[in-house]
Amino acid sequence: MKFILGLGKILTIAFWGVVLFNQLLPQPVPFNLLINAVGVTVLGLHILEVLFFNASLRGRSHRWFDRLQILLTGIFHVMSIPRQPQLPRNG
Known part of the structure; x- marks a missing residue:
């Protein structure tokens, strides 16, 4: 699972590289618009993911860095965050 998440992060960052490259050197007309x-x-x-998963970042030591990673890699970073154990509820 770690391999798939790491590969997903790398491919997502490569996608952002393509988007940035398109801003610097626009591609032919139909492709640059797409x-x-x-x-x-x-x-x-990814902004929606940051908003939805913001509560799960409360116990993390580097919340802002986690938010930045979610903006860059999306669900691949969210899935790589270890889950915190849930406390039993009384009542």
Whole structure:
């Protein structure tokens, strides 16, 4: 599982490299629009992931770094965060 998460993170960062490269040197007309549209969509999804999983970052020592990693790699970083044990509820 660690291999798949690591590969997903690497591929996601490579995707952001393609989006950044497209901003510096725009590709031919249909491709630059598609790359920009997909980049904006993925960025929006990663922002939603940061908002949804913000509560699970409370016990972490480097919350801001975790948020940055979620913005870059999305669910691949969320899945690599170890789960905290849940306390039993009385009542």
